[in-house]
Every structure is written in structure tokens, then in C-alpha cells.
Amino acid sequence: MNKQINHIVILGGGSSGWMTAALLCRLYKQGLKITLIESAEIGTIGVGEATIPPLKIFNDVLGINEQDFIAKTKATIKLGIQFENWGQQGDAYMHAFGELGKNIGYCPFHHYWLASKPTNSDSLWQYSFNYQAAVNNKFAPLTRIHNDQLAGITHAYHFDAGLYAKLLHEYSADKGVVRVEGKVNQVELTQDGAIDSLVLDSGQTIAGDLFIDCSGFNALLIDKALHVGYESYQQWLVCDSAWAVPCEKVDPIVPYTRSIAHDFGWQWRIPLQHRTGNGIVFSSQYVSDEVAKQTLLQNLDAKPLAEPKLLKFVPGRRKQQWYKNCIAIGLASGFLEPLESTSLHLVQTAIIRLTKLMPNLGISDSLVDEYNRQSQIEFEQIRDFIILHYYLNKKSHLNSNANLNVHPKNTVVELSEAASLWHYCEHMDIPPSLKQKIALFKQTGNLHRFQEELFTEEAWLQVMIGQGLMPEDHNPLADTISDTDREEFLSNLKAIYQHYLTQLPEHGAFLRVNQ
Template sequence: MNKDKVQNVVIVGGGTAGWVSAALLSRVLGKTLNITLVESEQIGTVGVGEATIPPIITINNALGITEKEFINETKATIKLGIEFENWKQQGDSYMHAFGGIGKNFPFCDFYHYWLKAKNLGDTSDFWDFSLNYQAAKHNKFSKSPKIEGTNMPGLTYAYHFDAGMYAQFLRKYSEAKGVKRIEGMVCNVNLNDDNGFVESITLKDGSCIDGDLFIDCTGLAGLLIEKALNTGYVDWSHWLPCDRAMAIPCESVAPITPYTKSIAHDSGWQWRIPLQHRIGNGLVYSSKHMTDDQAKELLLKNLDGKPLAEPKIIPFRTGRRRKQWHKNVVSIGLSSGFLEPLESTSIHLIQTAAIRLIKLFPHQGIKDTEVDEFNRQTKIEIEQIRDFIILHYKVNERDDSKFWRECQRMDIPESLQRKIELFKTTGKLFREQDDLFTEIAWQQVLMGQGIIPEDHNALADALTEQQILDLMQNLKILIDRSVKGMASHEGFINTVSAT
């Protein structure tokens, strides 16, 4: 017997992070592990993570959760992308739409052909060739895997859903697979005197819970990873200046749109996430440029329906833990770091962290090589997402507020600066290895915020001028026809809910 064998896993904290971790671990390793989750209803959760990105469908499939079950249990709606209003200038808007744009060509993305057509006088908008964008703006949805009569893929989608309901749903799922839930508040974290590992946690009622591996899902508090182990934090607030969020739900209004909205204001931005039963709203802002009272007034003034609660303030500091896995504690969710929800990555980062832990699970004792690899992969992942979020702030053209002017002037990571300059001067764009965001995602934000390349790829010159213009016209007709044949988004949701 290996005395170091990891058999008892203790998840500290519930919410989305805790129950996603419990669900995935119990699904894959439940027969070999004793999994305990400790949470306190007195503490509660942040509970504003209501928008996701397409990989959530893969996770639900891995857990054996059907779409019908998921939509009904979480009051979910469809998400086809994120519309950004006022980010370039006041009154402008564009969408980071999921899925492809135009037609795939070998070694040369469609936007190079679009750039050439534009230079030839074609007046089509780039998003005219996005099936997702056109469906989103017409409130349509279809699960067809391809555009009819072609090999071009259909819609790529994710969901908006109630994060509290999702956590409760995954709690039932996890407990059915043997996860033991304990209600209680942690009052002490007990460390081993020799190696500094966490041996146990003591609850307020005096009970003690031992574990071999602890997963810290205590949110921004970082109860184990930071308060007990003093792991340290890398601060990114010089790149991402917002440090507060204010969240409030309001009554739903028709139609229920199949996309998220991100609306830039003078000192931050507002999210709008439509669910079946309500709309999730929030304001992310800089306390150096806006007071809480000003934020509250601005948010309440810009709701579509009647408020359903009092605004909830969430202070935060953007950045990451120096190590997401330290000793025998793995931090998942907000305990591992914070990136504002501009691109709906919070729940995705929970899922990838849990999957990474499963792939590197230390069943025969915790080894430095596994810990180091976990931290290396996590660092790359979160820094790539960080750069994509910084991009939105840096390349704005607004001159109407001090906040946005400061964002234009700020120094940015060299990795991001290099990508912007290459795209601007040559039109070339390369996806970093394992980058969450595709070249098409980068294209949409770069061009949506005003960076139009000065050149196009030479491969686009393989088509004659007439072939280029015909291509644009035919693709636009194809996409328009496909969208007209789709059912309404609300019709799809109602059909799923009724069956």
C-alpha cells in the first residue's frame, strides 16, 4: 500500500466552481475516490456567472446531461455571441459571434478575401457573412449541423443560464454519484508541521474533516490557497482597470434575444444576459473613476425591466494566483484568479481546471512534476485570455472620458502588442497554441474596434476580381436564405420546455 495514495478529496466551497468540480470528479473518478464537499449557506456565492461559451456543450455531454434537461433545470436560453456597444466609439457596435465567418479556404482565412473585395468597392459588412450574427440579430435559432445544400457548418452556440440553478442541479447530480455534502463554515485550516500540507479543516461546530487533496472553491476569499498557504497573487489591474462589479436581475422583456450584450459606459461596461425568467444585469467599473452611488444610478437607469432585487456590489482585483496548485491544494474558480466576465470565460475556466486536474490526478501521491505541469498550463491559458480582454480596452477610439483615454495610452503585454501590429500592417493573424479564442474571434474584435489591416494575404489574389465579388454576393444570399428558414429563438426554447 502506498501511504501517500490520494483517496480522500475535500472540496471546500460550493457554487458553480465547487459543484462543477464535484460533478466531473465523481463522473470520472468517483469509483476510486471519496469526495466530500463542504459549503455554508450562510456565506453564499457570487452567483452572477450566467453566460458561457460553446465548450460547455462538450462538458454537458461528458456528464451525460441532455440539452432538454439542462435548459429546463437552469432556465437557459441560447447564446450565439456577444454584442459590444460603444466600445470603439459612442454609437458603434459589433459582435464577437461564435462559429465561422464566410467560407473556409486552404491556408487563407475568409477575411482576406473580404478585405480584397472591400478594396474593389464591395460594401458588404464583415458580419453579413456570419451565420451566427445574422441569426442572433433576427432572433432565430436552428440546430441543423450544416447550412442546407452545402458543407458549411450551421450555428455554433452556448447558453445563458441561472448559475444558482446550475449549481443546485449539479449538486443533485453529484450526490447521486456518491459525493458527500457537509453543511458548515470553516473556522480553521490545519497544516502539517513538516511539509506545510493541509491535513484537515475544522468547522464551526467543531467537526474535523481530513483529506489527502483539497480543492479550494472559496471564491475571492481564497481560504486555503491564500489565507492558509500564502501562495501570492500576480496583479493585473494596471492592464484591466476595473475593480468593482454591481449585479442586479430584472424582469424579462420580449423578445428573449439569443446573445449577450456588453455596453460600454464612461468608466466601465454593462452586461445584459437574457434568461427565460429574468434578465441578468451588471456593471463592471473602476472605483477611481466612478463611485458606487453613481454606478447604482447608471445601472438602474439602463435596465429593460423592473428590478427584482437590490444591487449587489462585488469588489475584485484582476490577476491570478502565483500557483493555482500549491502543495496539496488546487484552487478552482475565483480562488485561482479573477478575469472580468467580458468574454464569459469564468465558468469555462472552472471546467478546464477540473479537467486538467483529472488528467494530472495524483493518485499515487502528489508529485512536483504534475503540480508544475498543472500550473504551467493554467498560466498559459489565463494569460492568453487576459490578452484578449485587454485588447477590448486598449484599441478603443473614445475620447469622451478620462477612463477610455487612459486605456488607449496604457502599456500592454508584448505578446498582445506583437499580435496587434502584425494584424494592422499585414492582415496576418496567428492563433497561439491552445489559445481559447480562434483567429475568427480575434478578427472580429480587432476589426470591430477599428483596426482594419493595411494589406491582405497574397493567396486572396488567386481569385479574379469578378470571382471575389461573386463570392461575396453568393455567400450573402446563402446565409440570408438560411436564416429566413430558421425557427424563432423563443419558439425553440418553448418547444424544448414543453416536451
């Protein structure tokens, strides 16, 4: 193709569709027509109500004021994710955002902590300001502390995804994006297999130069019309179902997400200003839909506000997320379970990737190949981080003598009813990229972040340590200071964090000011 991009057609609304429309109309102010097609009859998934810190940058680029965002989406602050029962039953740790301690020279902080031969009373999380604020239910926007020598608080949000889509709809409409109500009845293709136009059930035909598929799991363009293949990750991510249900809010509203492991999956709790979002992700090979539903309902903090909604999915990604003149964004591009709240982030990075590679003189093979190469790497890196949680579980008390079937790589998992989900995950053959990362940390305490990888060394560190993987060695640079100096350094850090913690307001007080 060599046609210039003058008209972009987005199929589907919700968070992914309106995030795409909003950023494109913000960055391309003149000469680009954007049309978004959605149907009020088609509901959105709407379970992704927890985010990670980069969403703040997205809102900043759009020029959306944080106070307005919090008020209009009923948002609360998120400082991390607390994982409960992911190691052994009764264990709990947090993947807290932000930095841990302070690096000295070329040596990361955690090596000094390891060199001190920490005991249970000297937790790694004593050196996370985010964690200390989260568990004490405090927050204030504070980027640096201690005369700018230490990182302050890094935050994300919990929010109502429907209200966020509404906010972005209003934002986009104000900048000229045209919304068309309707369902796609037919996709008309060109002779070379690209999309020419969409025919709606009303009979209206909408032609375009670039089509963005935000139609969710239906993937009406990238899959149903263009038949792009799908790569499944189900040999590693066995969960294939989820129930989602809101319940009444519970005070106090804590500034973190909870992820609670059950025998057959895990449950989320996401506190908003007006309600709590709840769900349970599970493997249908180990439990019936009904038992999973009842488990969720029995573990709510308050009265449910609706009937639970059942979702079925296959973890994985489209083999080509950009094909011809069609780009899949959001659930149409693939799905990774919401364990680390990455769904909206994948939407965000897909749009940003498009803007960086936006064709001017037409769509070229090299441009499409680069987009797909970057997308694949991103999915695989996030995939590995999610697998890490399952693989490092220590729930061997569950059916430890079960008959565990061994499955070859790249096959659909078929497990005996007696086998434990957690037993299988603990013994499965993980991707080589993850295997190498775990081995490096276990042997040396070192962590390596690949270029532009989403999750930081601190994120990998917290999950590994939190689920019981302690390295056998540490960097010798941590031994170049005396034991006395090292202990004083660690003690001072803890004291500084506790000092600034006392100055933070309650999370609830912050929300009241920003409502």
C-alpha cells in the same frame, strides 16, 4: 508528497464547487471519495450567467440532456456578445461564435473579404451565420448547412447559475458525493506545509489527500492558509468593482449578451427565461460606487427584482494555482472580469486539467509545475483578449484633453480625477504578447492562434475589425482568383446564409419547445 489520492475534499459550493464535484465523480467512478463542504449561510457570487460554447461539451460529458438543462436552469441560447459604444459612441459590433465564411485552401476567408476592398455596406458579419441568426432572433441546433460545406450555428447559453449549481448538486449526490454543511474554523497543516484537515465550526474534522479551494474571493485555503502570492493585472484591467442586479424579463428574449460601454466601465445584459441578469463593471478610480449604481438602475430594461449587490475585486491570478496538495478553482484561483464570459470556462478547464494530470502514485513537483504552467498561459491569453477591447477603444471624445498620468509597468494604477478611463486604456503600455499580435494583424492581416488558445482567429478578427483596426495588407493568395470570381464567391455566401436563415425558427419558439 507520495500519498495516493483516495479522498478529495472540495471547499465551497456554487457553480465552481459543484462543477468540480460533478466531473470528478463522473470520470472516477470507483475508489475515489469526494466530500464537498459548503455553508447555506455563505452566499455565492452568482453573476456569471453567460457562457461560451465549450460548456455544452462539459454537459455532454456529464450526460446532461440539453433539453433538461435548458428547462431546469431557465436557460436561453447565446450566439455571441454584442459590444455597444466600445469603438466610438454609437458603434456596435458582435463577437459571434462559430466560423466566418469559408476558407479556400491555405488562405483564411477574411483575406478574400479584405481583398475585395469592402465598404461599409459589405460588413464582415454578413458572412457569419451566427450573427445573422442572433440579430434576427432565430435559433435551431444546426451544425452544418449547404450539404455540409459550411458551418452551421455554434451556441452557448445564458442560464441561472444558482439553478445550475442545484442541478449539479443533485447529479453529484446521486453518484456518491457527500455534502457537509458547515464553515471552516481552522485549517490544520502537516509538518511540510501541506493541508492535513479542515476543522468546521461544528467541531467536525475532515481530513483528505487533495483539497480543492472553491471558496470564491475568500480563498480560504490557497490564500488565507497557504499564503500563495497573487499577480495583479490591474495596470491593464483598471476596473475593480461591479454592481449586479436582476430585473424582470423583457420580450423578445434575444439570443445574445449585450455589453454596453459607459464613461467609466461597461454594463451587461443577459436574458434568461424568467428574468434578465444585469450588472455594471467599473473603475472606482473614475466614479463613485453610488453613481455607478444609479447608472445601472437607470439603464435597466425593466423593474429590478432585488437590491443591487456590490462586488470588489483585483483582476489577476494566483501565482501558483496548485500548491502542495491544494488546488484553487474558480474565483479563488483568480479573476478576469466577465467581458467575454470566461469565468465558468476557467472552472471547466481547471477541472479538465486536473483530470489529465490526476496523480496516481502521489503528487510530484513536475506534475504541479506543469499544471501551474498551463494555468498561467491560459490566464494570460484570456487577459490579452480582454485588454484588446479596452486598448482599441476610440472614445477620445471623452476628456480628450485630460491630464493623463503615465504609469510604469507592473505598478498599481493611480489616475487623476480628470483623466478618462478610456483615454488611459487607449494609451497604456500593453503586454508584449498582445502588442505583437496587434502589430502582425495591422501590417499583414494575419492572425496566429497559439496552441490550445481559447479564443479563435475569428474571435480576434471580429474584435479588431469591430473596433476599427483594419489591416494594411492581405494574403496574396486571395489575389490568385479574379475579381469577378471573388465577388461571386462572396455574393454566393451571403445568399446561402440568407436562404438558411429563413428556415430557422424564432428563438422564443425553440425555448417553448424545450421548457
